[in-house]
Amino acid sequence: MNxxxxxxxxxxxxxxxxxLRAALQLSEAGLRTAVLTKVFPTRxxxxxxxxxxxxxxxxxxxxxxxxxxYDTVKGSxxxxxxxxxxxxxxxxxxxxxxLEHYGMxxxxxxxxxxxxxxxxxxxxxxxxxxVMRSCxxxxxxGHAMLHALYQRNVRANTQFFVEWxxxxxxxxxxxxxxGVTAMEMETGEVSIFHAKATIFATGGAGRIYYSSTxxxxxxxxxxxxxxxAGIPLEDMEFWQFHPTGVAGAGVLIxxxxxxxxxxxxxxxxxxFMERYAPNLKDLASRDVVSRSMVTEINEGRGCGPDKDxxxxxxxxxxxxxxxxxxxxxxxxxxxxxxxxPIKAPIPVVPTCHYxxxxxxxxxxxxxxxxxxxNPNSPVVGFYAAGECACASVHGANRLGTNSLLDLLVFGKxxxxxxxxDFKSGNLMLKPLPETAADVSLARIARxxxxxxxxxxxxxxxxxxxxxxxHAGVFRFDNLLKEGVQxxxxxxxxxxxxxxxxxxxxxxxxxxxxxELDNLIEVAKATMISAEARKxxxxxxxxxxxxxxAERPNGRDDQNWLKHTLWYTAxxxxxxxxxxxxxxSADVEPIALAKRTY
Amino acid sequence: MSKRTVQFKIxxxxxxxxxxxxxxxxxxxxxASDKKLLDALVRLKVVDDTLSFRxxxxxxxxxxxxxxxxxxxxxxCLTDVDSLAQPIALRxxxxxxxxxDLIVDMTQFFxxxxxxxxxxINDEPAPERERLQTPEDREELxxxxxxxxxxxxxxxxxxxxxxxxxxxxxxxxxxxYRFIADTRDQATSARLDNLEDPYRLFRCHxxxxxxxxxxxxxxxxxxxxxxxxxxVRRAI
Ligand SMILES: Cc1cc2nc3c(=O)[nH]c(=O)nc-3n(C[C@H](O)[C@H](O)[C@H](O)COP(=O)(O)OP(=O)(O)OC[C@H]3O[C@@H](n4cnc5c(N)ncnc54)[C@H](O)[C@@H]3O)c2cc1C
Ligand code: SF4
Ligand code: SF4
Ligand code: FES
Numbered sequence: 001m002n003x004x005x006x007x008x009x010x011x012x013x014x015x016x017x018x019x020l021r022a023a024l025q026l027s028e029a030g031l032r033t034a035v036l037t038k039v040f041p042t043r044x045x046x047x048x049x050x051x052x053x054x055x056x057x058x059x060x061x062x063x064x065x066x067x068x069x070y071d072t073v074k075g076s077x078x079x080x081x082x083x084x085x086x087x088x089x090x091x092x093x094x095x096x097x098x099l100e101h102y103g104m105x106x107x108x109x110x111x112x113x114x115x116x117x118x119x120x121x122x123x124x125x126x127x128x129x130x131v132m133r134s135c136x137x138x139x140x141x142g143h144a145m146l147h148a149l150y151q152r153n154v155r156a157n158t159q160f161f162v163e164w165x166x167x168x169x170x171x172x173x174x175x176x177x178x179g180v181t182a183m184e185m186e187t188g189e190v191s192i193f194h195a196k197a198t199i200f201a202t203g204g205a206g207r208i209y210y211s212s213t214x215x216x217x218x219x220x221x222x223x224x225x226x227x228x229a230g231i232p233l234e235d236m237e238f239w240q241f242h243p244t245g246v247a248g249a250g251v252l253i254x255x256x257x258x259x260x261x262x263x264x265x266x267x268x269x270x271x272f273m274e275r276y277a278p279n280l281k282d283l284a285s286r287d288v289v290s291r292s293m294v295t296e297i298n299e300g301r302g303c304g305p306d307k308d309x310x311x312x313x314x315x316x317x318x319x320x321x322x323x324x325x326x327x328x329x330x331x332x333x334x335x336x337x338x339x340x341p342i343k344a345p346i347p348v349v350p351t352c353h354y355x356x357x358x359x360x361x362x363x364x365x366x367x368x369x370x371x372x373x374n375p376n377s378p379v380v381g382f383y384a385a386g387e388c389a390c391a392s393v394h395g396a397n398r399l400g401t402n403s404l405l406d407l408l409v410f411g412k413x414x415x416x417x418x419x420x421d422f423k424s425g426n427l428m429l430k431p432l433p434e435t436a437a438d439v440s441l442a443r444i445a446r447x448x449x450x451x452x453x454x455x456x457x458x459x460x461x462x463x464x465x466x467x468x469x470h471a472g473v474f475r476f477d478n479l480l481k482e483g484v485q486x487x488x489x490x491x492x493x494x495x496x497x498x499x500x501x502x503x504x505x506x507x508x509x510x511x512x513x514x515e516l517d518n519l520i521e522v523a524k525a526t527m528i529s530a531e532a533r534k535x536x537x538x539x540x541x542x543x544x545x546x547x548x549a550e551r552p553n554g555r556d557d558q559n560w561l562k563h564t565l566w567y568t569a570x571x572x573x574x575x576x577x578x579x580x581x582x583x584s585a586d587v588e589p590i591a592l593a594k595r596t597y
Numbered sequence: 598m599s600k601r602t603v604q605f606k607i608x609x610x611x612x613x614x615x616x617x618x619x620x621x622x623x624x625x626x627x628x629a630s631d632k633k634l635l636d637a638l639v640r641l642k643v644v645d646d647t648l649s650f651r652x653x654x655x656x657x658x659x660x661x662x663x664x665x666x667x668x669x670x671x672x673x674c675l676t677d678v679d680s681l682a683q684p685i686a687l688r689x690x691x692x693x694x695x696x697x698d699l700i701v702d703m704t705q706f707f708x709x710x711x712x713x714x715x716x717x718i719n720d721e722p723a724p725e726r727e728r729l730q731t732p733e734d735r736e737e738l739x740x741x742x743x744x745x746x747x748x749x750x751x752x753x754x755x756x757x758x759x760x761x762x763x764x765x766x767x768x769x770x771x772x773x774y775r776f777i778a779d780t781r782d783q784a785t786s787a788r789l790d791n792l793e794d795p796y797r798l799f800r801c802h803x804x805x806x807x808x809x810x811x812x813x814x815x816x817x818x819x820x821x822x823x824x825x826x827x828x829v830r831r832a833i
Contacts, residue, residue: 039651039653039659039661040660040661040703040707040746042659042660042745042746043653043654043659043660043661044659045653045654045659047654047658047659047745048654048656048658048659057727097725097726097727100727100728101717101719101723101727101728102716102717103716103717103776103779103781103782105735105738105742105779106727106735107732107735108729108730108731108732108734108735109732110732111729112729112730112731112732113726113727113729114727137742140658140743143658143743143745144742147742148717151715151716151717152716154711154714154715154716155714155716186696215653215654215655215659216652216653216654216655217653248630249632251655251656252656328658331657332656332657335656335657335675336632336656455643455646456646457642457643457646499646500645500646500647501646501647501649503611503613503614503647503697504613505611505612505613505696505697506649506696506697506698506700507649508642508646508649508650509642509646509647512646
């Protein structure tokens, strides 16, 4: 097959919040940049974010970045790197105000400032009481943000390749990254995008689970591409289950609902979170709330005929307030639960939501891997930001509203680093290996000729069910061990999937088959990393690591205060230290402590 | 709802192998959990993986899966499959070139959106903090900023069918008014100039198809009316 080559200063894969924020930095600096995206930019899943973006603006209640940093480190169960967390929390006001200047239609306070609401795990004065830190545009914050960022990119004349799917990362013998191969969906043609810098901003992979708040397109492509190209994946055992997905549908109900006063109730109508988190109650951190809900359900206090969910109640809020602050939620509830939340509570269950781990980066957005004794050696030409990356600011559990912030801060930072590296002449266009497109062409050729294989649907379903059963909200040693075997079997099956559609034009069966390869990498990384981590921390809670006096919450800092690195080759695991030191010398580290809310 | 079989009539066209588009009769058994039309299409695709359509969020916010459903434009993911008369007739959005099956070429639609300069224009040096805006002024943007660019409206508008290259269409005009209505935007007069033309704005004959189909309940006609008012007011 003939492979066209296109050359740019930089190629960005992904046009969600992170990709668009990075693109802006490059376009405004005049770099020749190509932004590749599977879907039109405003269709990226950032559009679905509801609740808000964190920044200690202090518009309504007193606030400062030190408190935000404390909450984030504690939320991460001390697995987050404190330099990156300091960087993010200090930058928050700047990037959110910038967004306002770009035209983002934030809600307003009476004195005209950006409206802020409380959110889970965000507190005043080091855990004392909820703080109003989440900057919101009704319950459509992600939509407002993604459109504002896209619009700003239109102004900056950013060059988009819409409905182009990146397939594989191109590296040379030194391991430097030289760009990607990509397929134009409309024609089925494969091209090489050759560039001095490659930024991945491909979002999450929530579709490895059966029940997820994620879009169909959230298939972990960047993470899968990186893994296949030999980059290790960091902390993939940590997945966030959001407490409030609509039971049966998976569609998200934002935590902002509880921020506005919503209450979780069991079958007796009891506000059960008072028992689990006496201070923050329904606004405790997400992992805590999800586990409390599953405990209620497992102990027979669930609601409905099958006692398989709990209720999210806002019937005590005024209809005016619901219409004003939560109009999208009301629509979703009517559409997907058949319930008007003004009149009756919404049935909810914990649902897979967010990937804390990803491609390892530092706070400058450079992808880092162990090399010559340095656990964090930058890969030349390779950068990543957003949900596909692991900076790591979310550690073992992300706080709500910290992801949209992560997109802005690290999207911008990755962009700035590329611009700096470009200007200082550190980046060069290196010669492409002859074989640059071979892997991608072979993957396509296999799909053209495969006979007697299983359908993509069957194998994907097997993967999703395995993940759901073996690596869910609570984890069990025997289920994890069995899960590793199961997922490796499914991975074998994925190698011989068969599609009936052989057209070159908009072949969505082929796209889904290619996506499955990426999902499988993510699923393997998750199961294998989870089986190996013999402690409970944040979102990873095991039956054989219970809460004891010696190991509060089952956390084992002595042996497990470290980041996992999983390599696809041989499913090898390595570990690297957590950075417990903030970025600035004059900032006190947040000392290890037991996590309670 | 329990298991049931649903009949479809679907527009099919693969330029790689079909001389002509045709309507395919096909039925599929739905699971109890399949509630939306999109669930049914995903189920159909298990049976026939050659059926092509766009989809992503499955919750009505990304704007991917707009199509013509029993003669009316809408989002598959927000349409209850059991509310539809059978056989359910599915066609690509009208008035745009079909690439394959239910997938249309949206270039012209986005060109019009881009033509109204869909970004905030304010050349004053940015203040250190946010620009202030009263809650009342912010409220003016409600019903405008929520657009998901699905194109249900523009592709149901006869004026857009006849002049897709000249008439901005309801989605683009809604976006134009979104910026005009924003107290932070300073380019109202340039924006009006940009639309002062026999086609760009004035091809709208208030047929209201756009309002009727918008899955987000937005009202482009009202926004268009407001722009027309501003034109008249500045003329006198
Ligand atoms: C329902 C929901 C609500 C949420 N609410 C909040 C909230 O209120 N606050 C908060 O902080 N966080 C929230 N989150 C989390 C947050 O929204 C996401 O983590 C974040 O938006 C991810 O952004 P991203 O830019 O990394 O990726 P995405 O927005 O997912 O974008 C990924 C981009 O990569 C492109 N892409 C992927 N693969 C390829 C490929 N192979 N080739 C080419 N392009 C590709 C896609 O086309 C897309 O443009 C929410 C998440 C969900 C699911
Ligand atoms: S009201 Fe105007 S824009 Fe809307 S459908 Fe009619 S002609 Fe088109
Ligand atoms: S106005 Fe409504 S119908 Fe038109 S593009 Fe926007 S959301 Fe879709
Ligand atoms: S799939 Fe996103 S709007 Fe229907």
